[in-house]
Amino acid sequence: MTHKVAILGASGYTGAELVRLIAQHPNIEIAALSAERKAGMTMAEVFPHLRHMDLPVLCKIDEIDFTGIDLCFCALPHKTSQEVIAALPKTLKIVDLSADFRLRDPAEYEKWYGNAHAALDQQKEAVYGLTEFYREEIKSARLVAGTGCNAATGQFALRPLIAAGVIDLDDIILDLKCAVSGAGRSLKENLLHAELSEGYNAYAIGGTHRHLGEFDQEFSKLAGRPVKVQFTPHLVPANRGILATVYVKGDAQAIYDTFAKAYSDEPFIELLPFGEAPSSHHVRGSNFCHIGVTQDRIEGRAIVIAALDNLTKGSSGQALQNANLMLGEDETTGLMMAPLFP
Amino acid sequence: MTHKVAILGASGYTGAELVRLIAQHPNIEIAALSAERKAGMTMAEVFPHLRHMDLPVLCKIDEIDFTGIDLCFCALPHKTSQEVIAALPKTLKIVDLSADFRLRDPAEYEKWYGNAHAALDQQKEAVYGLTEFYREEIKSARLVAGTGCNAATGQFALRPLIAAGVIDLDDIILDLKCAVSGAGRSLKENLLHAELSEGYNAYAIGGTHRHLGEFDQEFSKLAGRPVKVQFTPHLVPANRGILATVYVKGDAQAIYDTFAKAYSDEPFIELLPFGEAPSSHHVRGSNFCHIGVTQDRIEGRAIVIAALDNLTKGSSGQALQNANLMLGEDETTGLMMAPLFP
Amino acid sequence: MTHKVAILGASGYTGAELVRLIAQHPNIEIAALSAERKAGMTMAEVFPHLRHMDLPVLCKIDEIDFTGIDLCFCALPHKTSQEVIAALPKTLKIVDLSADFRLRDPAEYEKWYGNAHAALDQQKEAVYGLTEFYREEIKSARLVAGTGCNAATGQFALRPLIAAGVIDLDDIILDLKCAVSGAGRSLKENLLHAELSEGYNAYAIGGTHRHLGEFDQEFSKLAGRPVKVQFTPHLVPANRGILATVYVKGDAQAIYDTFAKAYSDEPFIELLPFGEAPSSHHVRGSNFCHIGVTQDRIEGRAIVIAALDNLTKGSSGQALQNANLMLGEDETTGLMMAPLFP
Amino acid sequence: MTHKVAILGASGYTGAELVRLIAQHPNIEIAALSAERKAGMTMAEVFPHLRHMDLPVLCKIDEIDFTGIDLCFCALPHKTSQEVIAALPKTLKIVDLSADFRLRDPAEYEKWYGNAHAALDQQKEAVYGLTEFYREEIKSARLVAGTGCNAATGQFALRPLIAAGVIDLDDIILDLKCAVSGAGRSLKENLLHAELSEGYNAYAIGGTHRHLGEFDQEFSKLAGRPVKVQFTPHLVPANRGILATVYVKGDAQAIYDTFAKAYSDEPFIELLPFGEAPSSHHVRGSNFCHIGVTQDRIEGRAIVIAALDNLTKGSSGQALQNANLMLGEDETTGLMMAPLFP
Structure with a gap:
């Protein structure tokens, strides 16, 4: 039909x-x-x-x-x-x-x-x-x-962890690298090729990006208490892709296991081998989200990285x-x- | 099956x-x-x-x-x-x-x-x-x-014209702009991001590119006499795409009509409205070839531009x-x- | 002072x-x-x-x-x-x-x-x-x-040859590859990073680019008779640089010698060894113009390539x-x- | 002389x-x-x-x-x-x-x-x-x-703060975005244009990058006690530039004032107006380092961003x-x- x-x-x-x-x-x-x-x-x-x-x-x-x-x-x-x-x-x-x-x-x-x-x-x-x-x-x-495209990326990297209670809810930092198509086909100076290519910069710094509204709503609902994350998006010279580097406090192996369980049946979420990092180039034009987990050298800290195509x-x-x-x-x-x- | x-x-x-x-x-x-x-x-x-x-x-x-x-x-x-x-x-x-x-x-x-x-x-x-x-x-x-990927692009832009006898066979210039993936995944200095991005240059100049063998073979066979074209490929900072700008002597409208007839039933060849120019960006990742024809300001000269994705x-x-x-x-x-x- | x-x-x-x-x-x-x-x-x-x-x-x-x-x-x-x-x-x-x-x-x-x-x-x-x-x-x-920046590039590649009478004046083709800053800081859709990067295309095709007025004026004055060239600019995904690939009919060695003589005392014009091709990347941000000359495999045809930074x-x-x-x-x-x- | x-x-x-x-x-x-x-x-x-x-x-x-x-x-x-x-x-x-x-x-x-x-x-x-x-x-x-180029960037963003005691020494995160020339002219697959352009990814994750040796040495010496930072470099599709986004705990205004004092006479360090973010594109090819400070929406947290050209x-x-x-x-x-x- x-x-x-x-x-x-x-x-x-x-x-x-x-x-x-x-x-x-x-x-x-x-x-x-x-x-x-x-x-x-x-x-x-x-x-x-x-x-x-x-x-x-x-x-x-x-x-x-x-x-x-x-x-x-x-x-x-x-x-x-x-x-x-x-x-x-x-x-x-x-x-x-x-x-x-x-x-x-x-x-x-x-x-x-x-x-x-x-x-x-x-x-x-x-x-x-x-x-x-x-x-x-x-x-x-x-x-x-x-x-929101940033909101989706951040949530794929954090929801299972918040739900499982394996990370510190008061110390979550999302550093996102975003391609330019997320800003749409709008005529703005900073979206010109001559301005954007060969350079990169943070924007909406300090917690002013609107997708924070979604993070606040969803993470707080999930945790049953207010959760506020730090979120700094960066514009990078590429057309498609979001890479979220998320800094959390928690046990990296427990984090990995939580993802493995949460996403085992998901057709579009790919959990990488422990310690590997995804690239935005490897999801471009597709509906997949790649997620990697790494233990930092400092005990009790882990890095979660998620990549997806913002337009897909x-x-x-x-x-x-x-x-x-x-x-x-x-x-x-x-x-x-x-x-x-x- | x-x-x-x-x-x-x-x-x-x-x-x-x-x-x-x-x-x-x-x-x-x-x-x-x-x-x-x-x-x-x-x-x-x-x-x-x-x-x-x-x-x-x-x-x-x-x-x-x-x-x-x-x-x-x-x-x-x-x-x-x-x-x-x-x-x-x-x-x-x-x-x-x-x-x-x-x-x-x-x-x-x-x-x-x-x-x-x-x-x-x-x-x-x-x-x-x-x-x-x-x-x-x-x-x-x-x-x-x-x-060859260059050979395919050039032939889509020329075969019907040679077969129909609507262009001068002794004065054909192919100026190609080629993306870097055509060179494969080989470790060469000029394929490094730092060397290639932000710059562009001709290579294999003067008629030394191997795809000329295919042009010579196919065009001569088609014309029933030797045909030698000028062919200068250029490396441009992009990953996929070939744009062939072909300079021919002949009537632009006759050329356009020849293409219209030759490609009317072809599922992958798109003839653009007369006077429009294709972009390599518009065929990326697909099996389509876009072709445009323009009359030059000089009587009896026309420009044919063909674009396709070299890897597809x-x-x-x-x-x-x-x-x-x-x-x-x-x-x-x-x-x-x-x-x-x- | x-x-x-x-x-x-x-x-x-x-x-x-x-x-x-x-x-x-x-x-x-x-x-x-x-x-x-x-x-x-x-x-x-x-x-x-x-x-x-x-x-x-x-x-x-x-x-x-x-x-x-x-x-x-x-x-x-x-x-x-x-x-x-x-x-x-x-x-x-x-x-x-x-x-x-x-x-x-x-x-x-x-x-x-x-x-x-x-x-x-x-x-x-x-x-x-x-x-x-x-x-x-x-x-x-x-x-x-x-x-004009295109006009300058084309003239560096052609003026000495026209003045010396070493090329056919009725068959000159300039195929230019131009970076985006030549279009200025103007808000146009085709200048957006998302539209331009990863693709390239001809524009102002068929002899409609305004810099042709300069070519006509200068080349005709130099030759003492009307000279009309074919000129097709292309937009490529880079911020600075013009590469002019010029197809002429004449003896490549005579062309090279003409350049060597004309530019021997010029502080900003660099003539490359015979047969080498310049790259726009190698003049970026500078006031230099690199020029290369190559003999085509077809007798009596040569390729002149000139590169400069359009903004400098x-x-x-x-x-x-x-x-x-x-x-x-x-x-x-x-x-x-x-x-x-x- | x-x-x-x-x-x-x-x-x-x-x-x-x-x-x-x-x-x-x-x-x-x-x-x-x-x-x-x-x-x-x-x-x-x-x-x-x-x-x-x-x-x-x-x-x-x-x-x-x-x-x-x-x-x-x-x-x-x-x-x-x-x-x-x-x-x-x-x-x-x-x-x-x-x-x-x-x-x-x-x-x-x-x-x-x-x-x-x-x-x-x-x-x-x-x-x-x-x-x-x-x-x-x-x-x-x-x-x-x-x-090290990353080490320099991170130190410009942190040394005055550590020396002045205005930030928490046990919770410093450096998220760096690095251009490809930092890897030198070496023939590696991930440095190819086709692999790097249009994508970006973290590397040396989890505290394995060698420049951490410099951070440890310098920050500990400065603080008079061991200081260990988290440092995650990312490769972005550009040829020059490092952008360090540094997450610290401390009062943003005190941080800003500390920088203003420390760098007031430095010819190459430019402190941006409070709340502004630097771009790697704005220091390219120069010996300048641009630094910006922003207050996060979460009380007591600040973001310091430093940009410089890795090769200069x-x-x-x-x-x-x-x-x-x-x-x-x-x-x-x-x-x-x-x-x-x-």
Whole structure:
């Protein structure tokens, strides 16, 4: 059975990535693609790498007939997304890739994003979209909120450890190295090739990055008490990939064993041999997350490193994984492609 | 029906690319992987991006039992390849990715490669593997010689024009921009990141690149008279991709129409709208070749630009396309993935 | 004696490059820096790499007192530049880095740039700023028009050959590979890291690039008859550098000898041993231009390759070289720094 | 007065960087360049970017007449360096860029480098070459041991804080992002462009990197008690630059004030405004080190980020800075060039 989907916001990188992935999916058909400012253009004009595909012309959202659409991916900017979703049919299955439905507490949302939430009814029914940990809820959800790409990486590196109580909850440092596509197709000076290539720098330092809202919410819920982590993202000269180097206090072997148990049946999480470190290059273009654990020379300290592709496992791949569950498909359908290396 | 294949030389980039592609093929199973110097290692150790796959351990060639193998990919260095293939079972279907069986005239082979050919019997039965132009021969071939990646790009940009007689045969210039993976996983100073990134340069200038042997052979055969082109490859700081800028004398519209006719039914060749230029970034990781035609401001001169991924359409994707034909599969099976962008 | 200079348009790449170079000049002092939209900011805020320098705060042009300024560099966008220069003191020495005063024929200017020229009086006195060929005129000029960076590269590869009559004037092809800083610090989608890195493509194909106006003017003047070249620029994933691969018909040895004679006393032009090819990486950050000559396998055809740094020798380095002449300094002062490699 | 210097190991990146820097130095002349395996070649052949310079032909060390040499830079691999230096004239001034004389305790040297030290006499007289903190000793030293590039970066970010007692000494984490030239011009698979570009990964994890020997020695000496830090280097796809993100426990404002005081007179250390983060791109090719301090959202925790160019301030620039002191030159001579951006 073929499921018909719409992709709203198809002119951005996560939209294009959804199209790339769905192209390999045997049971999903793209019925509509929206892009407000580029309505009327073909995808080949906006993304020439998709020119071989037979795709709907880009349209405005209000031109879409949602009758017959089984699921809608929203790859819109945050704030826009909540307004659009509030106006969509109330029975339409939705996977939202924006930040709008990730935080359950409207006050937290307002604190991190600066505006009052405009779709509180929908927010209440939203399920947090980190598939490996919300699988059952996602299966029956109408609205799934895709996670932040940094937030996903950090959680893969920490959730089992927090749940198992094998690390000190008050001394967790996440040092992330992020590729530039995470910032989207936006015209900003620091995203220019001439500015970014050959250099790297931290940004949103000191605990100001919005994905901290997700860490706070999820880790505190998991621990049953407030947990605050330190999180410093860095922009590195690459297009795809997040590498999270996580410094924790705990026994490295116990940490490794916890991961081994937690992820033994996960199709997309690969635990490396003890002491090995993953590379962002080895997950590029795929839905896999590689995790490594190392004992530091200082007793009682360990380093956990997680790598994934921000556009795939961190965003559009996760979205398709969730859509598979919501549509009754096997979770891995269309997502088992190997990474592109070199 | 599942076909069993062996890949000889699996520790190189074209070997790894074959594994990546076959991972998506529904009817091919990898039965053996060889790598002489890395025999005993797993693919996960040699190529960590493939660690999620369940693959045979690397072995030596003479450890492979070819009974039950339906087809063998040889991704070995040239010269080694001919020696190995001469010793393989004489009925085994083979797709060779090296340069060893591309040139029909042993004297030409010796001229360009510097050694006498060691497998003349096999050479006689080899079919040149440019699928779009040797499709029927490939279907019934036992041994197919994969083309050079530069040679493939140049031929996609020129064969229909030479065949149709719409360009001057004595004034053809190919200026190619090639990514570094075309040089393989070899330890050479000029392939180091520190040497290559941030710079670009011509190499094998003046008509000394070995792929000229293929151009001479194929273009002369097609034209029914000797045709010699100028060919200057350049190394650019990217990992995948060949962009051929071809300067020809002829009517640009006639050239465009010739391509439109020649490639109208080709699943992997995309002719861009007249006057548009392809980008190597838009074919990366895929089996597609994008072609653009532009009229120069000087009357009677045109520019043809072709872009493909050297490891996919230029090498391992072409090899799988040929294997599909040899095994009775649909030519496009496992090869329709969209390019990875950005 | 210290010369005081102003730099108009200091918030762009060529402006910043001028500051970098002048920092090493013993006899030039920066007295004023303008940037209309960033007036009031410090250079450290706009270009943090210059934060160690003691520089004037950015101001608006009309805030500058030009009394006491010995020379003014205009690193403004074209069209703006002519308007600004028309209003500057008529005795002020000016080196303009824009395209506004390069073309002597106002009709040619209008053809390539799309607007009527707004400073025809100044245009008449402008000297074309290719130092090596207009040295004497520059020494006594009031207004020098810096060349296009592509135009400079192509002329270094061709002027001596055209002057000496050793190549066919009707069959010249320039295939240029250009780094992204040539496009300036402008916010355009194709200049984003995510779009440009890992890919490369031709642009302004078919003879539509504006630097052709300079080639036409200079080569025709030199030959005493109309000369039209083919010129195809390509954008490659690097920040600095232009590599011009020039295909000519003529005797390679005669070409080499012509260069050897023409450039024997030039401090910034390096002729490589016959048959060697330059790399853009080997001139990066410097004022040098490397030139190589190779004989093609086809009799009577040669390849000339020239490499320079578009921001230095192609723009701001050339500007300082010209300013040195106009100020009575040694031409090479402040410009002999070695390239940055790797 | 002109000082004559020899550079041993001129075919590596630090050797070439020394030549680049000395080219700008008014009072130093390169009298000899050695490279055992490339003896007889010119620098233009080994490093074409230096072809404009008039340099001695590469020779073997034993061909150098050290009479008349005022100072010798040793840019040799560790272990080789100690053997060579043991055999050099005992009165020759030496700046060693290898790791051989950095560790005062021979047992520590053997622990980190795996071999007994072969020049214990020389080791005793060696002064640790971190100029800003050993300035007086360096002035009168005969043998100065250049620091590790990572070790320099980490120390700039921590020494004043340890000395002032404003941070917790038992909880210091250094997460470094290092460019590839730090690994030298060695032929290793992971240094290939195809392997490194587009990806990034940690290496020497868990406290196994040799520069920890320097951290242990220097920080413990400074604190008057053992100090052990956590240090995880990461390889990022860039050619030059180290960015150290240092997580400390202490009051951010006190930390900032400590730096402001410690570095107020340092010509090469730039303290950024409070809360700003440096970028490796903004120090590239220069001898500057940029330092930023930020308060984390968690009370009592701060982030210190330091950026420098590993080949310049981290190695050859530091070496020249030290040589200046040893030769009685102003410390900054030849080193004030602005960074290359973009």
